[in-house]
Amino acid sequence: MGVNDEVVRTVADLFLGARLTPTQRRIAHCLVEHAAKAAYLSAAEVAELAGVSQPSVTRFAMALGYEGYPALRRELRSLTGPQAAAPAEGNPMQLAVRAEAAHLERLHHDLARLDDVQRAAGLLVRSRPLPVLGLRAAAPLAGYFGYFAAKVHPDVRVLDSGGTQLLDRLDQARAAGAGAMLAVVLPRYPRESLDAVREARASGYAVVAITDSAVSPVAEAADVVLPAAVGTQLVFDLHTGPMAMAMVLLQAMCDAAPEPVQRRLEEFEATASRRHIFEA
Structure with missing residues (x-):
């Protein structure tokens, strides 16, 4: 996907617990799959990637509690920007293990609520x-x-x-x-x-x-x-x-x-x- 796993997980967590229709879940999955660029896509571009209508993208954002897709996009930018820009150091094996450590750290955070x-x-x-x-x-x-x-x-x-x-x-x-x-x-x-x-x-x-x-x-x-x-x-x-x-x-x-x-x-x-x- 061209983006580190922590960014992917951050975007996925945005939809955690939301009751979504199958179409809305398809949009959510699309945003996770394109986490690196999702925060910079228009509603029309998201609709094209997900194979849905543009109004469906707007309804999806509202189902999550946002006024519309622009508000959701601003949230995505605030969540993914700094993490996406973080430098990666080490060989590929080290980076893979570091990503697993980040996953466990996020799991540790999530388990604050049981x-x-x-x-x-x-x-x-x-x-x-x-x-x-x-x-x-x-x-x-x-x-x-x-x-x-x-x-x-x-x-x-x-x-x-x-x-x-x-x-x-x-x-x-x-x-x-x-x-x-x-x-x-x-x-x-x-x-x-x-x-x-x-x-x-x-x-x-x-x-x-x-x-x-x-x-x-x-x-x-x-x-x-x-x-x-x-x-x-x-x-x-x-x-x-x-x-x-x-x-x-x-x-x-x-x-x-x-x-x-x-x-x-x-x-x-x-x-x-x-x-x-x-x-x-």
Whole structure:
């Protein structure tokens, strides 16, 4: 995109929590994708880039609480100008790691308010069973979360493969009593993941989504969105932020039900000791 990840995240944060129509979400996604120049585009240019009408851009700005698009553009300039001009020092590997550090710093700032994390934890900890969806690039993170969640939750079902049986497994979990699911959806946003989330919502699931941005395609279909940026400066994305968010969410689940969690942890430690599972 020709712009550092911090600027992208700053623009995306502007839309965090906003209830947007699909057309407005398309405009938001366009502004994030063109974060380097978004603050200097006219309403007509944004409309052309997003493939929408110019009045739609005006309505989008007003939906965010601005008098019109010029006011939104001034806000974008104030947010992105100094950051975009900041000099970058170091080799490409250093810059990639520095960007990840900036992502974690922003996540640290965002977690000053835990409302969404605590709401998500409350939904997930009560779900029996608990499906955890993660396809393609998100599959390892879904498995990582599921491995640790299974130590404190009695029935975690990791859904990390697609195909014709994916929706069957969601139906089976729902029939067994599941009321909520965690969906990890990361770029490039597999269509199968998005379809599964929509199907889950239609089946009555509450959906918690860990994704890279408040304007991710999964956001409009989720009940709670927990954004954490991914690194894009290497050939393949870095998922440090989403992994940190997943572990924060798991901690919040433990905090939401401390007594049963402690009991299950003690039972696991007793079993691990009896079976000599670990060397230390």
